[in-house]
Amino acid sequence: xxxxxxxxxxxxxxxxxxxxxxxxxxxxxxxxxxxxxxxxxxxxxxxxxxxxxxxxxxxxxxxxxxxxxxxxxxxxxxxxxxxxxxxxxxxxxxxxxxxxxxxxxxxxxxxxxxxxxxxxxxxxxxxxxxxxxxxxxxxxxxxxxxxxxxxxxxxxxxxxxxxxxxxxxxxxxxxxxxxxxxxxxxxxxxxxxxxxxxxxxxxxxxxxxxxxxxxxxxxxxxxxxxxxxxxxxxxxxxxxxxxxxxxxxxxxxxxxxxxxxxxxxxxxxxxxxxxxxxx
Amino acid sequence: xxxxxxxxxxxxxxxxxxxxxxxxxxxxxxxxxxxxxxxxxxxxxxxxxxxxxxxxxxxxxxxxxxxxxxxxxxxxxxxxxxxxxxxxxxxxxxxxxxxxxxxxxxxxxxxxxxxxxxxxxxxxxxxxxxxxxxxxxxxxxxxxxxxxxxxxxxxxxxxxxxxxxxxxxxxxxxxxxxxxxxxxxxxxxxxxxxxxxxxxxxxxxxxxxxxxxxxxxxxxxxxxxxxxxxxxxxxxxxxxxxxxxxxxxxxxxxxxxxxxxxxxxxxxxxxxxxxxxxxxxxxxxxxxxxxxxxxxxxxxxxxxxxxxxxxxxxxxxx
Numbered sequence: 001x002x003x004x005x006x007x008x009x010x011x012x013x014x015x016x017x018x019x020x021x022x023x024x025x026x027x028x029x030x031x032x033x034x035x036x037x038x039x040x041x042x043x044x045x046x047x048x049x050x051x052x053x054x055x056x057x058x059x060x061x062x063x064x065x066x067x068x069x070x071x072x073x074x075x076x077x078x079x080x081x082x083x084x085x086x087x088x089x090x091x092x093x094x095x096x097x098x099x100x101x102x103x104x105x106x107x108x109x110x111x112x113x114x115x116x117x118x119x120x121x122x123x124x125x126x127x128x129x130x131x132x133x134x135x136x137x138x139x140x141x142x143x144x145x146x147x148x149x150x151x152x153x154x155x156x157x158x159x160x161x162x163x164x165x166x167x168x169x170x171x172x173x174x175x176x177x178x179x180x181x182x183x184x185x186x187x188x189x190x191x192x193x194x195x196x197x198x199x200x201x202x203x204x205x206x207x208x209x210x211x212x213x214x215x216x217x218x219x220x221x222x223x224x225x226x227x228x229x230x231x232x233x234x235x236x237x238x239x240x241x242x243x244x245x246x247x248x249x250x251x252x253x254x255x256x257x258x259x260x261x262x263x264x265x266x267x268x269x270x271x272x273x274x275x276x277x278x279x
Numbered sequence: 280x281x282x283x284x285x286x287x288x289x290x291x292x293x294x295x296x297x298x299x300x301x302x303x304x305x306x307x308x309x310x311x312x313x314x315x316x317x318x319x320x321x322x323x324x325x326x327x328x329x330x331x332x333x334x335x336x337x338x339x340x341x342x343x344x345x346x347x348x349x350x351x352x353x354x355x356x357x358x359x360x361x362x363x364x365x366x367x368x369x370x371x372x373x374x375x376x377x378x379x380x381x382x383x384x385x386x387x388x389x390x391x392x393x394x395x396x397x398x399x400x401x402x403x404x405x406x407x408x409x410x411x412x413x414x415x416x417x418x419x420x421x422x423x424x425x426x427x428x429x430x431x432x433x434x435x436x437x438x439x440x441x442x443x444x445x446x447x448x449x450x451x452x453x454x455x456x457x458x459x460x461x462x463x464x465x466x467x468x469x470x471x472x473x474x475x476x477x478x479x480x481x482x483x484x485x486x487x488x489x490x491x492x493x494x495x496x497x498x499x500x501x502x503x504x505x506x507x508x509x510x511x512x513x514x515x516x517x518x519x520x521x522x523x524x525x526x527x528x529x530x531x532x533x534x535x536x537x538x539x540x541x542x543x544x545x546x547x548x549x550x551x552x553x554x555x556x557x558x559x560x561x562x563x564x565x566x567x568x569x570x571x572x573x574x575x576x577x578x579x580x581x582x583x584x585x586x587x588x589x590x591x592x593x594x595x596x597x
Contacts (some may be wrong), residue, residue: 144492226493245459
């Protein structure tokens, strides 16, 4: 765990040597970006009427959207973890032709506009789609279902986990794995006892990233899964439709989502910090 | 130093997350819908030209480089694009910038300060929203066209829908516009009207609505998804159905059940180019433009159209 323990020390050294002036300068240079990131959030908080906000919690559409957002993002994050980890390990350890091509392909959903992902998914899994036509014959209809929401989220969010996990696995010293193998550990034991624990914090960070991306997913969802309260209407869709119907409602929803996202991100970071300091 | 690639990758991921997240917020929800300009961009990019325009202009001849921002309902997309060249030719130096979206979305944008000169809505409700906020003066709003609803199915009609009653068949995949969208409201009104008739049952509306798989956020999304064959039936305006005549089949809704949508247009009270905005409204109400609108399937408000009693002059909203 040398990698982690050295990091805070470097920061300390830098702090001791740096002049206060440099810190002040750095702070001033950081201000525009900080302000830019924080002002819209403050504007949102300032515009929300507390009474409307409280009333929203009793609104069944809101609780439906919230519940749906959390169950679907949990599913898509889990799907990314289960199916993405082997792929990440392969990319981190494997040396094979076309590796860099594969790597780029995985990055593609990260840069594509989500609407492109939505159209692509619809013409793949829609009932006239490349795969969807067969699935439809077999009696499985994907588009406009909760499953479609999970698929849309996984498509755009899983690459964030995979990319981070590749870096996490690559950061684990191969010598440690070799040593364990020499001592008689099976490949599975090496992976679960050595590689996974060492890469763990990075993998968790990647999972949080992909979860956050899934929670915000809008474009692919509305195109591929459509908008139906309780079935496919996640929080971002409810906020968008709310924006057109009732701005107060949309603002309250936005604030609820903001607060919950902040709380969960912060919680995960706190857990990570605790784990790091414990080692 | 094994650390650096990890840190770098994390940073890169964060960066990509930021880039990937941003378009989601403003991504047009129906990219297949042919819009002249994205919903968000022109409202930000266009104002410079229109604010620069001298406020003293009394005639419709505008100085070179004047931009007129027209916020129009998504269902007007094709017709208004066809109207633009003639207006621009009659007013040298004027460029029309259209912002097509759901009328409800446009009304919200305008109330939040988006620089619009003209607003053309697909229902009175959204015009009333702007009248209530003082953005539009009631007397300046005129109905310029009417539109009617039609049920559409994919050309292949996989569910075998041949009559309006078939919409209640269990297991259909029906796609409607959301309640927030005018056409979504009209569709609900049509279903309610039908339910009240003896030949349909009381439960007609509820049974049909149980088949809905998605409430789309604008009429063109409904059209595209039906044209793609992803839904069995949808309810749109006849004008929309006409744009995809090769991909969708129509089932007419009789006049007794149909909800005739009224489209009001008005200059914005705080427009920087008031005279020009009024000129565009007048142009849309004039016979030449009305003919173009009729060609796109609208029912003319000022001239004759099949099946509709012509009114002598534009009806005033309210």
